[in-house]
């Protein structure tokens with residue numbers, strides 16, 4: 001029986017276009033100024049920049065080089081942990097100032113609330129940092145959904161296509177793998193979750209439905225139907 005839902009964000013609870021056409025351009029525009037303003041006095045920013053420097057083989061004082069690398073990573077949609085941490089810090093300003101509102105599909109909003117009310121435990125696993133996850137769900141156009149969630153995981157637990165990441169999440173949750181249903185729009189992530197023993201559902205919100213033996217859902221209402229059958 002499913003007792004825990006672990007959900008991806010982009011393409012699952014929220015649209016790909018919100019992430020790529022709103023969040024990433026916002027980060028591209030504001031990240032250079034944010035880094036220049038904070039690299040000297042904010043240890044959390046400095047820590048992430050040092051990780052970028054180590055990863056890119058740059059000198060830690062080469063701030064303009066580090067900014068250029070971060071901009072390239074945003075362009076290439078690289079899921080690098082320090083980039084994701086810095087994006088979360090930049091987006092925080094946008095949400096706080098009312099420039100950003102998190103997108104959530106209406107079916108996801110309804111079902112997350114219902115599942116929470118039915119006693120299911122809900123967790124997020126996204127490449128976006130935990131801070132970014134709390135912001136997107138805290139400031140949605142449909143209100144604050146953070147009370148629905150019991151916890152959040154990001155790439156610090158491991159990459160989303162790696163089996164070990166899901167094993168680590170199971171260790172943290174302390175539950176039987178077969179009681180966890182992972183929701184994602186990326187098949188390789190579902191493969192990794194299943195290899196760790198979790199159940200999975202593939203969200204295919206647009207385009208043709210794939211021919212597959214996997215459970216496929218157009219939206220969260222179809223996932224809910226599956227949950228009620230199990």
Ligand SMILES: CSCCC(=O)C(=O)COP(=O)(O)O
Nearest residue numbers: 009010126127128132133136
């Ligand atoms: C937390 S909202 C921003 C999501 C993000 O930065 C991203 O790269 C999307 O990753 P996901 O694992 O949710 O597909």
Ligand SMILES: [Mg+2]
Nearest residue numbers: 008010011185
């Ligand atoms: Mg996704």
